[in-house]
Structure formats: structure tokens, C-alpha cells
Amino acid sequence: MEDVFSLSPKAVSFELASLWRPISGGLTAPFGFQAAGITAGLKESGKPDLALLLAPEGAVCTGTFTTSLVRAACVDLCAERLRACAGKARSVLINSGQANACTGDRGLLDSVRVTQALADRLELPVEQVLICSTGVIGVPIPMDILLAGLDPLVEALSDEGGAEAAGAILTTDLVEKQFALEAELGGRRVRIGGMAKGSGMIHPEMATMLGYLSCDAGVSVDAWQAMVKRVVDRSFNAITVDGDTSTNDSLLAFAAGEPLELQYLEALEAGLMAVAQQLAKAIARDGEGATCLLEVQVEGVGGDVEACCIARTICGSSLVKTAVHGCDPNWGRIVAAAGRAGVPFDPAAVALWLGPHQLMEFGEPLPFDRLAASRYMQERVDGSYLSDDTVQIRLVVGNGSGDGMAWGCDLSDQYVRINADYTT
Known part of the structure; x- marks a missing residue:
């Protein structure tokens, strides 16, 4: 079995990485995080196609996004809202099947409409609700189907819903990509989880296709942003399948919980690096048509x-x-x-x-x-x-x-x- 702590050289100390051990649960392994994944009918295949992540109250969030000039409206909306809420976002909706990129003004209007509808159901300010889309470029989301799926999606939210969410964001992927680690830091248990999707159009210039990280330790927005950027450069920005950067590449990372003392931040980054690299390698391994x-x-x-x-x-x-x-x-x-x-x-x-x-x-x-x-x-x-x-x-x-x-x-x-x- 592959060593999950095979971090890139000098990224973090191997001694710190060894503090972390794999656990089940993926994105919802950290305390207080909930997720859901359902079949809303967005895909003709009848496979799961709609996912939701809800972070605990007080969560901080940072994101990295595609640098492509041709990008989906949801990418700009996420970046704008993270600025507007000063990194206090709590939820993200993910639809698969339609990239909703290159769809003109409709792409933005649809993204705003559905996030407002979801914010109402979650009783959150709309600025704290983000959206990511993946699928065929130039195809808008069928809004009647998406809106009808919100109630069952919210009802399905669970602290054990990580696997369902990981399955609902896939497109040409052959396998789900989720991972979680646990360590004892400062006399308490700290967990980091994540999920990602990606198989083709993989050559990120920011993060990767769609990726999500969760952590149940409290970290300041500034420290979290700096940490995630370093981690992204050594993980998702270090993979390639076919040289094509997507219009929808997005990574969102949430942290919420009891504040972690400063002396443990380096160990926390080691765990975050291990989760991110594991997910990044899973994307490369699952490259379209790949055998190794x-x-x-x-x-x-x-x-x-x-x-x-x-x-x-x-x-x-x-x-x-x-x-x-x-x-x-x-x-x-x-x-x-x-x-x-x-x-x-x-x-x-x-x-x-x-x-x-x-x-x-x-x-x-x-x-x-x-x-x-x-x-x-x-x-x-x-x-x-x-x-x-x-x-x-x-x-x-x-x-x-x-x-x-x-x-x-x-x-x-x-x-x-x-x-x-x-x-x-």
C-alpha cells in the first residue's frame, strides 16, 4: 500500500507528518461538518449529481481558483463572496453534469438564484453560501431540476455524508476521491478531511478541478489562507494529466473549531499537506485512460x-x-x-x-x-x-x-x- 505520508521534499518535516494517522469519513470526519450527496436528475445517466457541504458556525474559508481567462461565473462568484464575507463562508453547493461556463449572463444569474434559495433554507447570509459546477462547458444548469433538488439535499445533510458528497461531484472519474487524517495536538484530537474530483482536463494553475478540505481546529483567516496556498502549490498545483486547465478549477478549504495554539500550526500544515497530496495523487492516478x-x-x-x-x-x-x-x-x-x-x-x-x-x-x-x-x-x-x-x-x-x-x-x-x- 502507498505511504500516505510521502510528502514532497522539505514541504513539511517528516516527523510532523508522522503524527497523523488515516481515518474514515472523508470530508465529514472533522467534528461539526456535514455533507450530503443525492441524485437530483441533472445527469442523464441517473448517477448522483448534487452535493452540499455545511461547515460549523464560526468557520473560516479560503479558496484558490483557476487563472484561466475563460472561467465559469461560479468561480468569480465564489471569489467575490469570500472577499465580501472576509473568509467567513459556511456552505458550498456542487452540481455535476453542467459546467455552466460560457453561458453568458445566465450563468451568473442562475448561480446567484440558487445560492439565495439555498441560503434561505440554511438560514445563512447569501454571502456565506458558495457554488461550484462541473461538467460540459457551454451547458447551463437546468434550474427547475436544481431548485427542486435543494429540499431533499438539505434534508440529507449528515455528519456521515462525506462519501455521498464525494460520489455526487464526479464526472468522468472512475473512483471517488476522499481522505481523512487525525492527530493529537495540544492535548486534543484534531481531524482533517477532504474530497476532490478530476480525471481529464487536468493541469491546474491554482488548485485543482474541484477540491474541498475541512478541519476542526480554529485558525485565523490570514494564517489559514497562507497555509492553504503553500499546501496547494505542493499538491494540486503539482499534478497534470493532459495539459488542459479547466474553466471551473476551484479549491475551497474550511476550518472551524476550538482555536489551535500557534505552536501546533506547523503540525497542522503537515496534516493538511498529507491530505491534499493524497487527493492530488488520486486525481493523477485516475487520469482518463491512465494505467499508472x-x-x-x-x-x-x-x-x-x-x-x-x-x-x-x-x-x-x-x-x-x-x-x-x-x-x-x-x-x-x-x-x-x-x-x-x-x-x-x-x-x-x-x-x-x-x-x-x-x-x-x-x-x-x-x-x-x-x-x-x-x-x-x-x-x-x-x-x-x-x-x-x-x-x-x-x-x-x-x-x-x-x-x-x-x-x-x-x-x-x-x-x-x-x-x-x-x-x-
């Missing part, structure tokens, strides 16, 4: 940001991804991708490993067992290596202190099949 997870670690550059940039460039290379799928140890594609990442380094200092196999040293190729290297990938692509499905690449490009990690997946013909006739 690709993990790239880069060391030796001047800074962590630069290292992460090289790592994600390698993960996003179609040539690297197809070579992994074909179990071809064609290492030239890896170093070529690193060279176009826009980060300066000395090619003569490059060392490269594929799993346990070293392929380069001091910028020159080394003799290696090509069949064994291919077998290393094959076992992970076809699932015969049951304990892990991760193909690991390690690249050292100098003696700088910067390091970073990124995650992606292989590229198969199934990706083309899934996306070629997505709306037809």
Missing part, C-alpha cells in the same frame, strides 16, 4: 519553485507519458522535457534514475539493464506489482538546495477514445 501513477522528483536547482516546474514539465510531456505506457525506458525524452521547462541548469551535471535503475550520471548515459527497466514499468502499468502502481523518476540537475515533486499518469489510446466523442 507517474511521480517525478527533481533536485539540485536553485529553488523549490523551479524544481517543481521541471518536475511538472516532465510529467506533462506526451512523449514521456507514452513511453511510460509502452514501458519503454527512453530516457532521452525525460531530459529533453526538463530542458524546455524554462529553468536554467547545467546539462553536464544531470543524473537520472528510473525507479532503482540509474540511467545517467554527470550528463552522460550509463550502461543499464534495459529489459529490467522496462519490466519495472510493466509491473506498474499492468498492475502485476500489487503493492504500488507508481512509476518513479528522479532527476538531479546540480547541487542547489531546491527540490520538488510532481505527479501525472501515462497516456494511452483510451484517453483519445474517452474525449473524442465526449458530447456526441
Whole structure:
């Protein structure tokens, strides 16, 4: 089984990460959080399609959103409301099936209308109610169906509803993505939970597709915002499936509970990082048509940001991804991708490993067992290596202190099949 605490280097201390242990419950594992997921009829498939999260009174919330110029109205509405309520949002409605992006003025009007209707039912100020949408771009939400689903959705709210919510936000995903951790901090139990969705159109430039984090420790808005930004950069912003950033990418993180003393904030961030990275890797692993997870670690550059940039460039290379799928140890594609990442380094200092196999040293190729290297990938692509499905690449490009990690997946013909006739 994969080590859930395999944090990217230097993100947080491994000692602090080890304080946390996995628990069940996902988004609603933290005390006081409720969620629900129902089948409202928004999808023709008849699968669950409407979810709701309700945070306890006094919650703080921060969000990170797509930087795309073409984005859904709900993204701007969420950002605007978080500013208006000074990070005191308490609820988010999530519909799947329709992205409600590129739908003109209707997109915003519909989002405002449904959040007002939900705010009335929850007896909250409308500024504290957010909305996220996912699905086909250019398709508005059928409002009669959505509005009719609000009453049963609110009635379904439960402190055990995390799994139902995680299932209701999916589109082309093959699996639900939820995770939770628990630790003893300051003499009390603290829990962090999360859920996410994403499979295709994955190359976030802020957070990821749709992601949600919950925590039952009280944290100031400023501290929470700073913490979540650092976590996002080392998790959701470190994945790629196909190089396409979505119009609806949003991450919302809620914290509510007894205030946590300052000396425990670093440990809290370690747990938040572990949850976020687990969810991010689950998205990359579930990439459309993927058969394995690709993990790239880069060391030796001047800074962590630069290292992460090289790592994600390698993960996003179609040539690297197809070579992994074909179990071809064609290492030239890896170093070529690193060279176009826009980060300066000395090619003569490059060392490269594929799993346990070293392929380069001091910028020159080394003799290696090509069949064994291919077998290393094959076992992970076809699932015969049951304990892990991760193909690991390690690249050292100098003696700088910067390091970073990124995650992606292989590229198969199934990706083309899934996306070629997505709306037809």
C-alpha cells in the first residue's frame, strides 16, 4: 500500500507528518461538518449529481481558483463572496453534469438564484453560501431540476455524508476521491478531511478541478489562507494529466473549531499537506485512460519553485507519458522535457534514475539493464506489482538546495477514445 505520508521534499518535516494517522469519513470526519450527496436528475445517466457541504458556525474559508481567462461565473462568484464575507463562508453547493461556463449572463444569474434559495433554507447570509459546477462547458444548469433538488439535499445533510458528497461531484472519474487524517495536538484530537474530483482536463494553475478540505481546529483567516496556498502549490498545483486547465478549477478549504495554539500550526500544515497530496495523487492516478501513477522528483536547482516546474514539465510531456505506457525506458525524452521547462541548469551535471535503475550520471548515459527497466514499468502499468502502481523518476540537475515533486499518469489510446466523442 502507498505511504500516505510521502510528502514532497522539505514541504513539511517528516516527523510532523508522522503524527497523523488515516481515518474514515472523508470530508465529514472533522467534528461539526456535514455533507450530503443525492441524485437530483441533472445527469442523464441517473448517477448522483448534487452535493452540499455545511461547515460549523464560526468557520473560516479560503479558496484558490483557476487563472484561466475563460472561467465559469461560479468561480468569480465564489471569489467575490469570500472577499465580501472576509473568509467567513459556511456552505458550498456542487452540481455535476453542467459546467455552466460560457453561458453568458445566465450563468451568473442562475448561480446567484440558487445560492439565495439555498441560503434561505440554511438560514445563512447569501454571502456565506458558495457554488461550484462541473461538467460540459457551454451547458447551463437546468434550474427547475436544481431548485427542486435543494429540499431533499438539505434534508440529507449528515455528519456521515462525506462519501455521498464525494460520489455526487464526479464526472468522468472512475473512483471517488476522499481522505481523512487525525492527530493529537495540544492535548486534543484534531481531524482533517477532504474530497476532490478530476480525471481529464487536468493541469491546474491554482488548485485543482474541484477540491474541498475541512478541519476542526480554529485558525485565523490570514494564517489559514497562507497555509492553504503553500499546501496547494505542493499538491494540486503539482499534478497534470493532459495539459488542459479547466474553466471551473476551484479549491475551497474550511476550518472551524476550538482555536489551535500557534505552536501546533506547523503540525497542522503537515496534516493538511498529507491530505491534499493524497487527493492530488488520486486525481493523477485516475487520469482518463491512465494505467499508472507517474511521480517525478527533481533536485539540485536553485529553488523549490523551479524544481517543481521541471518536475511538472516532465510529467506533462506526451512523449514521456507514452513511453511510460509502452514501458519503454527512453530516457532521452525525460531530459529533453526538463530542458524546455524554462529553468536554467547545467546539462553536464544531470543524473537520472528510473525507479532503482540509474540511467545517467554527470550528463552522460550509463550502461543499464534495459529489459529490467522496462519490466519495472510493466509491473506498474499492468498492475502485476500489487503493492504500488507508481512509476518513479528522479532527476538531479546540480547541487542547489531546491527540490520538488510532481505527479501525472501515462497516456494511452483510451484517453483519445474517452474525449473524442465526449458530447456526441
